[in-house]
Amino acid sequence: MPFTPTRLYTGEKTESWVVEEKLVLSAFLLRRLTEHTQQLQERSGPLLGLNQGPDAPVLPKEGWLEQQLDPFNASDGRFFLQRYWVNDQYWTGPDGPVFLHLGGEGTLGPGSVMRGHPAALAPAMGALVVGLEHRFYGLSVPAGGLDMGQLRFLSSRHALADMASAHLALSRLFNVSSSSPWICFGGSYAGSLAAWARLKFPHLIFASVASSAPLRAVLDFSEYNQVVSRSLMNAALGGSPECWTAATEAFSEVERRLRAGGAAQAALRAELGTCGPLSRAEDQAELLEALQALVGGAVQYDGQAGAPLSVRQLCGLLVAGGGGRSRSASYGGLRRAAQIVLHSLKQKCLSTSRAETVAQLRDTDPQVSSIGDRQWLYQTCTEFGFYITCAGPACPFSQLPTLPSQLSLCEQVFGLSISSVSQAVEQTNCYYGGQSPRATHVLFVNGDSDPWHVLSVTQSLGSLESALLIPNASHCLDMAPERASDAPSLRLARQKIFQQLQTWLLQVKENQVK
Known part of the structure; x- marks a missing residue:
């Protein structure tokens, strides 16, 4: 279906609410770790501590676009403001390439155009760098709240329509040539x-x-925890068979204390820093899910600046120095890991109340959901799934929470049945092609220790659809700011990304000459 182009917004938009500091809901601990890591990486990037001399980098420009709320209905006149960032200090002019950094399920800040792939490659290629925040996240939240009537305009398809209309508007605003390649x-x-x-x-x-x-x-x-399990045994990351065994023992001890009830449960609550009692089965599942996210987060962001724990640090805690290990000692290591993560997130305790989780996710006020939990849950319920479970003997964690308990959030919060979620997942794969999208000129970059790489493309699907699989690299590590401690394999991967883009851009020039 056609979509209506955007209009430029020339005013200024400010954040109209003050976000209260919320307790970390156990069901979204992995999202908190993601946000925490990204924020610290951005703060450690070139935006802070800039030199003020004549050669100092130019601060990025913030702008706003008026985007149609329903881009597939030309008769719907409702609009919302979508934020974008621009870094034009390396741009060679209208015929130069445009690097478009797309935002995802969270706030997109100025670091999107000042660090990572686009910013690092822009000087050599003379590119204009633009960052486009995703609708319904960050400050790009439409007026009217986050009820179901509004959320039906939140999907990857809507986001792609925003990208297309932004392409037209920004091309006009910056006088970008029609022959300029967008990447x-x-x-x-x-x-x-x-x-x-x-x-x-x-x-x-x-x-x-x-x-x-x-x-x-x-x-x-369930494949997520299969990769986590392998990573806990990977010596190159600091893992070992002893670490895997210690993780298994630690979770077994948590479950034993939960079953024991009474004083054992009360001690568990105090030691692991939960905000409420653990007597209800659904609250116990919330705790176990949070602990799994804690370990999974250490793997997912292993070795990255801002991550509270690496695999090596986590295994050091679990194995307790390699001597005198017992189930109780392994649990003690897990408890210390939980304390480190809560301290890093600046939280006094961890909410394990399922009722509190549901209540907060049902709140349609952007002040409550500004961090994006309600929005992202909606997208998982209506497009992607991605519910992490622990199935099979190879998984070192608890069998809780189960898939039905996670899917029940879709029904409790949005009234969406399990069958509708399953159907939505199938439709997404049918629409985009799953792991065989057949898109040309796409370079897929993954790390083999990242649990998400199993859902991506890790082998080239042809001469125009390329893939890089970086040994022992974690989630989006290639996009993180460069560091002196970066592994040679990571440096090589970044060189290959640069070379691939150079090859593609050379094709553009050759075609223009012809």
Whole structure:
């Protein structure tokens, strides 16, 4: 269906609410770790401590676009303001390339155009760098709240329509030539969007770099913990068979104390820093899910600046120095890991109340959901699934929470049945092609220790659809700011990304000459 182009907004928008500090809901601990890591990486990037001399980098420009709320209905006149960032200090002019950094399920800040792939590659290629925040996240939240009537305009398809109309508006605003190649960048869900932008809009997007992009929607994502399990035994990351065994023992001890009830439960609550009692089965499942996210987060962001724990640090705690290990000692290591994570997130305790989780997710006020939990849950319920479970003897964690208990959130919060969620996942794979999207000029970049790489493209699907799999690299690590401690394999991967883009851009010049 056609969509209506955007209009430029020339006013100024400010954040109209003050976000209260909320307790970390156990069901979204992994999202908090993601946000925490990204924020610290951005603060440690070039935006802070800039030199004030004549050669100092130019601060990025913030702008707003008026986007149609329903881009597939020309008769719907409702609009919302979508934020974008621009870094034009390296741009060679109207014929130069445009690097479009797509936002995902969270706030997109100025770091999107000042660090990572686009900013690092822009000087050599003379590119204009633009960051586009995803609708319904960050400050790009439409007026009217987050009820179901509004959320029906939140999907990856709407986000791609925003990208297309922004392409037109920004081309006019910056006088970008019609022959200028646009290249999309994105990581995680935004990496999928980058690949799909090239797939669905090849006349607008010349090429894409999709980092850690989970292309295949899946209801039961048990493969996530399979990768976590392997990583806990990977010596290159600091893991070992002893670490895997210690993790298993630690979770067994938690479950034993939960079953014991009474004083054992009260001690568990105090030691693990939960905010409420653990007598209800659903609250116990929330705790176990949070502990699994804690370990999974250490693997997912292993070795990255801002991550509270690496695999090596976590295993050091679990194994307790390698001597005198017991189930109780392994549990003690897990308890210390929980304390480190809560301290890093600046939280006094962890909410394990299922009722509190449901109540907060039902709140349609953007002040409550500004961090994006309600919005992202809606997208998982209506498009992607991605519910992490622990199935099979190879998983070192608890069998709780089960898939039905996670799916029940879709019904409790949005009234969506399990069958509708399952159908939505199938439709997403049918629409985009899953792990075989058949999009040309897309480079898929993944780390083999990242649990999400199993849903991405890790082998080249042809001469124009390339893939890089970086040994022992974590989630979106190639997009993180460069550090002196970066592994040679990571440095090599970044060189290959640069070379691939150079090759594609050379093709553009050759075609223009012809």
